[in-house]
Amino acid sequence: MARKQVTGIPAAGPRVGRGVVARRWTGLRRSRATLAFLLCLPLVLLVVGLIVYPFFYAIYLSMLNKAETAFVGLGNFAFLFERSTFWMVVRQSILFTLTAVFFKALIGFVCAHLIHNVPPRGQRLWRGLSLVPWVIPPALSTLGWWWLFDPTYSAVNWLLTSFGAAAVPWLSDVFWARFSVILVNIWYGAPFFLIMYLAALKSIPEELYDAAKVDGASAWQRLVHITLPMMRNIIAITMLFSTIVTFANFDIVRVLTQGGPRNTTHLFATYAFKLGIQSGDIPLGAAVSLFMFPILALFAMFILRDVRERTKRL
């Protein structure tokens, strides 16, 4: 009587021993792992070529002198610590990032709730429309904003003055220039938060809300005790991601103000461009662009650890 085949592995014939089966199985696993590796290889190469290598190269560059002929260790960073203009750039970058990320998260959160409560047929349209700012290349959309804020022929000012209001110096006054670059960053980045929060909202079981309603919980209590705790991980991850990306922002400031007036809208990336590319001091530019790395790395480590522990608890 033939042996009953109970696994997906062909039954060993009289001349095929257990060792051969094990070898075949190992070979199959190996070949699957090899295939997986080969499929991932293009992406790995891209990441290594476009992220890992430039990152380490930037670290290497930041430790050279201006002529790139001598190793100066952390000398470029020490040099930056003594420059008042650099500290102004640090303060501006922090102001820009914290303000923009806060409002992007807030607007994304509110809009996600609004869209979540729209009947399903209408949701698709609103979801699509809300993503428009995010899918347009920022350099292009910022050009549109520049036309709205043009120092002399601002379309917004034309409207304001048509209604008898005073024109606003959008790009020439320090406060308004900072306001403008932050506003455009919020406009561009809020849809990312919206779509992430909308997805998170949809994953919260309705039963939790139903039970809370039965228990007499108010809308505020449902938000604080159900929605926010259930969304905590996605909020942490989106805030982390957005903080890193916003700190590295370049195109909005470059197109709108070029760092002016009086260098008061420069961010790390635009200031690094000015030093490295325009003035030919690549090592100092690299040092500027890497300045936030240790702080952001620590920030990311703590947030991701928190997310991981919370996920384990859940």
Add this chain to the structure above:
Amino acid sequence: MTEFGQTRRRFLATTAATGALAVAAPFVHTARAGGRVTLGLWDHWVPGANEVLREIALAWGEKNKVEVVIDFITSIGEKDLLTAAAEARAGVGHDIFVHRTWQVAVYENQLEPLDDLVAEIEKNEGAYNDIARYLARPNGTWRAIVAPTGSHSYPMVSRLDLWKEHAGIDLLELFPAGPRDQARIDAEWTYDTFLEGARKLHAAGFPFGNPIGQTSDSQDWLGSLFLSFGSQPMNADGEITIDSDGTRAALEFMKELTRYMPDDVYAWDDAANNRWIISGRGSAIQNPPSAWAVAKRDAPEVAAQLWHHDTPSGPAGRFRGSLPFFWGLWDFSTNKSAAKELLYHLASKEQVAKLLWASQGYDLPLQPDYYDHEVWLKESPPPGTLYNYPGRGSEQVVVTGFPAPPAVGARIYNEGLLAVLVARVTQGGESVEDAIAWAAEELEGYQRG
């Protein structure tokens, strides 16, 4: 004796002689150089100018059996600077590349010495001016030739009708398209006269407008203005000289002048002053003839009143800003002999004359021998408007940052030191002394090696 059978003294003598030979060696023409030469050149904004340059280069290539490839790269968004930086870092790219103003100093160590070629050009086609020498010959070695396209300067571009009507100054009479009364100009066309005129024109609703921002136009006019008051951020010996009476005088002047300028000049870019004068709202700007050329097309009634003329003089003289373009040969070029031949061909009088016509007089070679070219006599309206564009009187053509050592001058210019300095005082309300202290600190930082 060394293992090569040569004494140290003999070795030094030999290398010194070889070095001297290299420096003094004349440019040797290599007919039918062969191969391929690639050029990354500035994308000219004047329609048709690129095509003339391409035709000249391709015709030369055909004659000499050299494949010539030209990429015209825009300076919008600093794409030319980015490409130069990428090529310099990669050690591969075009053979010949365009470098604006200070960028020759930035890439000095990666550009082929061109002493022999420049000597030949200066001998046969006319000597370069001092600014060309200052910018393209860092540390005594020519690293680029002056590009026959792109270079321009920043004269006053004023509305004849408005200045006559509201300020009582007949600019046509003061700066005619022909022989001039320089003594009268020196006596009458000063920054004091200009300030008074700007005040009257502001009151009449037609202010003077020029950017005080981040882009190159801001640096180009402010640098010459500061020099006119005797203010240099740094002298030729590398000493920080921004803390001077000249700087204080220039800043006090700017405090007055900005009262009569539009409030938004701190956000103006290089095109904003052009739009300002073309719109008919402005009475004067400082600019090359691009504003006038666009006005010819878009606002002919404005163009017919625009006159290019000298900048005002200050206590230390009369200076005009400039933005020269250079063509350098990368040291990694694979066809240096053909590239040098082509550079020499493009720098010849015959070809430069064609290029001047193609640019409608916008390009201003840094060779005074060309300044009698017909293009600046014939362009109109109004007839002769470009006559004074090449500089006919006592103006000294400079670049902002001059006379600092080029490495520092590049940063003074590229980081907009003077524009920020002025804005800190006139817009930010900072005291003159505090602003000067800030500038001195910046300059100290620019010196890092």
